[in-house]
Amino acid sequence: MTAQRTESANSVSASPFVELDRQTWSRLANKIEQPLDEEDVQRLRGLGDQLDMREIRDVYLPLSRLLNLYVGAAGHLHSATTTFLGERGSRTPFVIGVAGSVAVGKSTTARVLREMLRRWPDTPNVELVTTDGFLYPNAELERRGLMGRKGFPESYDRRALLRFVSTVKSGAEEVRAPMYSHLSYDILPDKEVVVRRPDVLIVEGLNVLAAARPRADGRSGLAVSDFFDFSIYVDAKTSYIEQWYVERFRSLRTSSFADPESYFRRYAGLSDSEATATASRIWKSINEPNLLQNVLPTRGRAQLVLTKESDHSIRRMLLRKV
Numbered sequence: 001m002t003a004q005r006t007e008s009a010n011s012v013s014a015s016p017f018v019e020l021d022r023q024t025w026s027r028l029a030n031k032i033e034q035p036l037d038e039e040d041v042q043r044l045r046g047l048g049d050q051l052d053m054r055e056i057r058d059v060y061l062p063l064s065r066l067l068n069l070y071v072g073a074a075g076h077l078h079s080a081t082t083t084f085l086g087e088r089g090s091r092t093p094f095v096i097g098v099a100g101s102v103a104v105g106k107s108t109t110a111r112v113l114r115e116m117l118r119r120w121p122d123t124p125n126v127e128l129v130t131t132d133g134f135l136y137p138n139a140e141l142e143r144r145g146l147m148g149r150k151g152f153p154e155s156y157d158r159r160a161l162l163r164f165v166s167t168v169k170s171g172a173e174e175v176r177a178p179m180y181s182h183l184s185y186d187i188l189p190d191k192e193v194v195v196r197r198p199d200v201l202i203v204e205g206l207n208v209l210a211a212a213r214p215r216a217d218g219r220s221g222l223a224v225s226d227f228f229d230f231s232i233y234v235d236a237k238t239s240y241i242e243q244w245y246v247e248r249f250r251s252l253r254t255s256s257f258a259d260p261e262s263y264f265r266r267y268a269g270l271s272d273s274e275a276t277a278t279a280s281r282i283w284k285s286i287n288e289p290n291l292l293q294n295v296l297p298t299r300g301r302a303q304l305v306l307t308k309e310s311d312h313s314i315r316r317m318l319l320r321k322v
């Protein structure tokens, strides 16, 4: 079946992307079976997200098929390289980047993809790593004067993240990553994520599509995105994301913030208006500037842009065709 592209795709003929509306995209699942049930959907849905079975069927089922096709194609490319080299190496992990703003719902997208890709016979082992594990610990952020810039590129140990992704991609037996806790708002000193040669690695985080920084000698270095076989940018209007951030903050007062272990327990007792004001202040001073200065400019580097409407549902897909 050929995709019915929307009008704007035809009018922007020089664009490297093809634009599809949700209805057209949903037909591209090509009758593959829906692998998740209502219980899975509830488990995977992030706080504030509106994920439902329709979203799985219309949006994620075609995406899962597309990714499975890409995994197959990457296998062929890998065989071409090994044939050329006269080697018999086994395939290395297929790496997918998931980028987007704080509170846009990246982690739900990443979790759904993990569950769906796991169900394909050629990719049973799918690992998910979030880049928050590579934030510097709070003590180090304080030393560097970066406590108010969590999530900005400079708040991460970018060299360690790059080393992690390139080592996994190169097929290493076992690779370890640090772990972050939203509860303690810090790196967990004695916990880590261990990744053992997965079929697919999903790397989710604000800045995963950032371009390489120029090196001191003026040459360009490598970026984590250089190791991606596919990348997704989860997008929405900034005003919607702000609203989602504020709503999530308000509802965290009765869950995470109320935990005695929470770094934010002082927020648990805020009234509705105080919570709205505090969340808006954090959004305006940290997350929105980071979105506008660092995250949004990387959108055009993604292979696929998923755009959400105000009700969180994905309504528009931009797929890079070249």
Ligand SMILES: Nc1ncnc2c1ncn2[C@@H]1O[C@H](COP(=O)(O)OP(=O)(O)O)[C@@H](O)[C@H]1O
Residues within 6 Å of the ligand: 046, 047, 100, 101, 102, 103, 104, 105, 106, 107, 108, 182, 183, 252, 256, 257, 264
């Ligand atoms: N203060 C918090 N306490 C507990 N969980 C949080 C907190 N902030 C964010 N989270 C959770 O952490 C995950 C990542 O959030 P975030 O970085 O905003 O990305 P996104 O909303 O795009 O997944 C989400 O599942 C979110 O619900």
Ligand SMILES: CC(C)(COP(=O)(O)O)[C@@H](O)C(=O)NCCC(=O)O
Residues within 6 Å of the ligand: 102, 130, 131, 132, 133, 150, 151, 204, 205, 206, 207, 282, 286, 287
């Ligand atoms: C931990 C985060 C930086 C996101 O990290 P990511 O996994 O996307 O790299 C973000 O969710 C966060 O907590 N930002 C700090 C500002 C705030 O509390 O909203």
